[in-house]
Amino acid sequence: AQKITQTQPGMFVQEKEAVTLDCTYDTSDPSYGLFWYKQPSSGEMIFLIYQGSYDQQNATEGRYSLNFQKARKSANLVISASQLGDSAMYFCAMREVEGGSEKLVFGKGTKLTVNP
């Protein structure tokens, strides 16, 4: 079974600064995919960024980047130049593929608050 751990229940950052949200994972599969989603107070799940286990480079998407350290099994999300609108819950997830099925396994999330 796969497992996602997000150890920071809450994080605070000043507007315009960078922040790192931690995510560690546990899997014995050599091939896997990692995702980050944002959930604002309105409740929808917004896909942010994807990292594949065989990707040679860390994923980047605008102000979002992923600090992927395969040996440590960590996939931390870095948000640069934080904005007030970044205040939300952030979830790390792993795609689990097994026996013809596929699902996303989520961590418990980190609540990010951006202060003006």
Next chain:
Amino acid sequence: NAGVMQNPRHLVRRRGQEARLRCSPMKGHSHVYWYRQLPEEGLKFMVYLQKENIIDESGMPKERFSAEFPKEGPSILRIQQVVRGDSAAYFCASSPPIRASTDTQYFGPGTRLTVL
């Protein structure tokens, strides 16, 4: 290109009643997933369906819960004889039939079920 649609967005039921949650996947998507989010928790996988087939229902409670994805029409998650513990946000996600490893699941806005 409309995204994943869910209705209703909010549903209130009394204990013992039935709840029906609907999900229309993105155009061209034939794979549907249902997830449940309890308060202060991450999303938990419930069931994975393709048209007219249940692929994986390992996350679904054995009693009172059922899901279908008919040839025509939306996917339905049905909860019979609801109890207070069923109060949660229920998310539907969809993905295309043929996809790259980088493809994510696209989430709907969720249905917030409150059981009185």
